[in-house]
Amino acid sequence: MERSAEYLETAFSIGARIARDALWADGRCTWIGAMMEPGEHGWAVAQRGFGPDLYSGTAGVALFLGRLHAATGEAVFRKTAAGALRHALTKDERLPAAMRRSFFSGAAGVAWAAIECGECGVGDALVDQGLSRLLGLARGEPAEAEELDVVSGVAASIVAWLQVHSRFGVPDLLDAAVRAGDDIVRRAARDEAGVSWALASMPTKHNLTGLGHGASGYAWALLELFAATRDARYRDTALDAFRYERRWFDAAHGNWPDFRESGEAPAGEEGPGFAVAWCHGAPGIGLTRVRAWQLTGDEELRGEGEAALRTTVTAWEQMDAAGAANYSLCHGAAGNADLALLAARVFGDPAAARAAAAIADAGIERFERPRLVWPGGVTGGGETASLMLGAAGTGYFLLRLCDPAVPSVLLLDPGAAPERSAPRTRS
Numbered sequence: 524m525e526r527s528a529e530y531l532e533t534a535f536s537i538g539a540r541i542a543r544d545a546l547w548a549d550g551r552c553t554w555i556g557a558m559m560e561p562g563e564h565g566w567a568v569a570q571r572g573f574g575p576d577l578y579s580g581t582a583g584v585a586l587f588l589g590r591l592h593a594a595t596g597e598a599v600f601r602k603t604a605a606g607a608l609r610h611a612l613t614k615d616e617r618l619p620a621a622m623r624r625s626f627f628s629g630a631a632g633v634a635w636a637a638i639e640c641g642e643c644g645v646g647d648a649l650v651d652q653g654l655s656r657l658l659g660l661a662r663g664e665p666a667e668a669e670e671l672d673v674v675s676g677v678a679a680s681i682v683a684w685l686q687v688h689s690r691f692g693v694p695d696l697l698d699a700a701v702r703a704g705d706d707i708v709r710r711a712a713r714d715e716a717g718v719s720w721a722l723a724s725m726p727t728k729h730n731l732t733g734l735g736h737g738a739s740g741y742a743w744a745l746l747e748l749f750a751a752t753r754d755a756r757y758r759d760t761a762l763d764a765f766r767y768e769r770r771w772f773d774a775a776h777g778n779w780p781d782f783r784e785s786g787e788a789p790a791g792e793e794g795p796g797f798a799v800a801w802c803h804g805a806p807g808i809g810l811t812r813v814r815a816w817q818l819t820g821d822e823e824l825r826g827e828g829e830a831a832l833r834t835t836v837t838a839w840e841q842m843d844a845a846g847a848a849n850y851s852l853c854h855g856a857a858g859n860a861d862l863a864l865l866a867a868r869v870f871g872d873p874a875a876a877r878a879a880a881a882i883a884d885a886g887i888e889r890f891e892r893p894r895l896v897w898p899g900g901v902t903g904g905g906e907t908a909s910l911m912l913g914a915a916g917t918g919y920f921l922l923r924l925c926d927p928a929v930p931s932v933l934l935l936d937p938g939a940a941p942e943r944s945a946p947r948t949r950s
Contacts, residue, residue: 622670
């Protein structure tokens, strides 16, 4: 079987299991799955009904199923995506006020998923419904305790607002992105090493590096804002954020340290740990450097992106050899492969393309063919359907491998409308 056909077949199989396991009531559907929750003795695995958000809720599952419907024409994926979105759109008011405008954790991501699914043929009214929700959030005032980072805060929403503004010509979305960008610039901590940002939601040893909660994520949002407005303040602050991270780069590890209090040092070593994930460490930082090189042409940024790619590929090979890889988007092999896919396209690097394919091929051989559960991002939690922690994200990665027109959800592509082609049927 041609490799792209097998990737689509495997995504179809994952989607079929997700649709089978949906829990329905009143035209809406959700899932029960593993989550990490704080407890008396630290973080623990809990089985919970899904919330509405993109990261671990029904909006994220809907996004994958909507893309899968566009690729295959399978009606059950359209129906289940529509039911998941109805759940998300009726529950997003319950999200914490501090996360309302967050892309991954809040209502902004729910609205964006509705737009994307509408354009994938899930429902005629979804685009208008999503635009209306997104506009309402953009016009509203930020909550007093609103975070600014990518995962919990408004940084990724800036990129989503810019993307939707570019596609639909909605000035209020550009205005909201500018206001949020100004807030990021204003709240930056500045010293001789560059700029960084404090995070109220978790204890840290220093201001964080990385895409999910650290300096790279803020810099990514600001560079996209610079590309849209040509305001040099955003570019200069972003480059200063990269300079802050450059100060901490550890050549021996080929990586940037994880300054969370929970960050674990490598065995036998002292000091901070070095994560290798989209949220923390080389893969996510590499994504921002490749995109920054596209926007600025700065060769130092390209070099950092290439270093991050080498570290990511080496870490994957070691984890695969040890049988320890999970296939989540947030902190697993599927998310790490996004860096290889981007480097292959932007740098014209065929070795990176082969690395991304090797990640998929290993998973298919180890889990899909023997009909085993694909390991997700909640250790010990079994299979879960969510986008960033579970099977929907694994399937989304496989869709991107078989069709490069499927956009990354980890590094949004401003100004590029999703391409819709004729559905491909199963093998």
